[in-house]
Amino acid sequence: MVADLTELAALEDAPRVVFFGMECSFSLPVLTTLLGSGIEVCAIVMPAAKDLFMLGSSISSTNTAIFRLPATHIPGGLLPMMQTGYTEERGSIVRLAQREHIPVWCVRNLAAQETRETLASYQPDLICVACFSQVIPSGILSLPRLGCVNVHPSLLPALRGPEPIFWAFHKGCMITGTTVHFMVPKLDSGAILAQEVIAIPDGISATVLEEHCAHLGGKLLAQVVFALMHGHAHPYFQDETQSSYQSYPQAEDYMVTAQEWEARHLYNFICGVADDTLPVILRVHILDADGAGVERYLLVSEALEYDNAALLPLEGNDPATIMRGEASDEWIVACRQGWVRVRESGSV
Template sequence: MSGAFSPGMRILFFGMECDFSLPSFTALLQNGFEVCAVVIPADGDTLPGIHVAPAIVPKVAPRSRRGSLPMFTTATASLTQMAWAHAIPVWQVRELKDPETLATLAAYQPDILCVACFSRIIPRALLELPRLGGINVHPSLLPANRGPLPLFWTLRAGEEQTGVTIHRLTTALDSGPILAQETIAVPEGVRYGELEVLCAGVGARLLAQTVGALASGQCHARAQDEALSSYHPYPGDNDYVVNAREWGARRLYNFIRGVASVERPVEVLHGNGYLLAVDAVSYSLKGAVDIGDTVQQDGHGEATIICHDGCVRVYYI
């Protein structure tokens, strides 16, 4: 649904410099919606040309770089650069509840807040600024997999499908009424970043459709079923540890393939100790397997891990 159906619709966009935020921001622009400002968290150093809120600085427009960026190339354009290319101000926020932050953002007279990957919970005072409240793009089939990194837990659980949910923002994390939802099959052997990009594309389309539906009064919400809800925090060290005797070959292959790296290997426990897997090459299902010898190493950085229903070929360090 195009923004042409909602004249004067003004959006405050909350996101981060990541592949998940940029497609949603771009979709809003491509559908003709007016993004009046972009808000990013001030977790690191202040970037040149970006306002800082809260801070005692004059409100000045960022330098325009119109025409210097393609409309949609995540490999070359950041969220900040894309905003600047469209003469949209960007604000780095250190404290969302600060009166200066609230006053600065209220001055834009937004109709709605749109969030696609933001590292902080939006406080009630901000949610009450726009007449349509706030909505969020979440990469899971809510109420399942609430929390900051749902795709990690999708891969760890060996789930064959995930999805994207557009929901209303409340002060309870990822718990607001569902406005739109779409299921996505998890491809065999998908990398985490690839799955995130896949979800980001679907989420961007759903976000633009939902904003249009809200503007025209044609969007219907449904409450989340708390009995079906699950929550996961940021993964810790123990969440990268698996037991080869307890996992199936396909699940182990997809988890290692999805999240392992040299910087963050998956620790595979086996009968002879443990192995640090950095990538998965292949797997095979062989039915019942004798797990007396659970790892076969070739001495060249490759090994075969024996699971209860087959085996997985991996690279290790």
């Protein structure tokens, strides 16, 4: 597989790609890299959110399955757990499409004949997907002559599903990665075309890790597109015995019992996914004045440091499970192994 994207851009017969994405921090770097690699992105497809569909209704029937986005509109994000939507700092795939004169289509019903005919009119060699909130039906998967490929931010077959970065933090993974794979009807299960490991360093946020995965994914996807175009790809099947699937995180997935996790795991989970608007709920077992076991709950927005070996000072004959930090909103919490210093944003 060709590794130098400048060499890819110089190759003749640029592949024709229809790109499926969203206004999020994962789709944009992937699309940018495709364009910079000399790949012809002939159309962009986005899910039609309610506000976009109302906009489209002004130029077509409200029953239409797909409509072209007016060139002046910048839509917001659609996925609640990603950094979505347009800002000047992060950019926008729609704004990029406007600069590159690429048509943007908003789809309401991917299975409709109207949608298939619209996309078929571009005669794509490939459909490339990088973050899309709708299940893509077989009629679309079979449309391009070289197939559909997806960029997924995990080391498949591990962590299939819509939020693998959250679950990498939740499971205490030290590495993750990005996978480019063929799309089949079963989610995230097609043959792997390219994969590369990314370390998860202490203290990194999910937003930054997602950006690392997206930039790597764009590079891998560009390589895969040219490899498929020139018959140099070597896909291999996923090992189903090693597969795992996780759905969207629920409220209970943000609740952690401190004494059940090691300090490093807890520290990195809080750094990864918590903030003031979506804190981690930390459950701590303590003894009351009568020596009875009770639970205390903290809303934690930030982890400040950890020690994976030390114990808190003794309370009677046993180490303490929680103690005040230097600031009034700080706590030092004992874990299964070690302790974590956290900043509280509230209590429950």
